[in-house]
Amino acid sequence: NFYGKDQQIIGYQQINGKWSLIHSKYEVIASSTLPSDKQYIYNAANLTTWGDEHNRVWSEGAKGQGIGEHLNIKFVKPQRATAIQIYNGYSWGNELFKANSRLKKAELLINGKIKQHITLLDDSAAQNFKLKTSEPLKTLRMTILSTYPGDKFADTCIQRIAFITPLTKAPENYGAR
DSSP: OOOOGGGBBBEEEETTEEEEEEEEOOOEESSSOOOOOOOOOGGGGGGOOOSOOTTTTOOOOSSSTTTTOOOEEEEEEOOOOOOEEESSSOOOSHHHHHHHHEEEEEEEEEEEEEEEEEESSOOEEEEEESOOOOEEEEEEEEEEEEEEEOSSSOOOOEEEEEEEOOOSOOOOOOOOO
């Protein structure tokens, strides 16, 4: 993996013997966001970045577990992504993961017209979901339908969201210079 402008995830992965690009080149707006404090930053833009900042995650800011809250994702240019990759919960360590609520079921609205329901495991590892469209992605809305309750906080967190785009050939490998 390497990071593009503004620390966006850009990486390659071999999935079932075929190469794919994994990226987070999108803009995102949340229906609500938990206010940041001196230690943690909860902005929706955190979903597009990757780095060593253990204090960055998106957390909805509604009362309770955020059922009905949503993320509106708009791609800078249409993407031929075939899957969405989600790091559920506050995935920097088991204590933070279990303390906060995590996404269980969500509705995806693809390009404003195709609805798809997904069910996530109660796990902080990357989870991939095939998208039910062959059209290039322009927009995607993810709505929280249900959650796994946190042991300490009701706020529902998501660490990262990326998209998987298949490649027609293996990426070129350039050595260090």
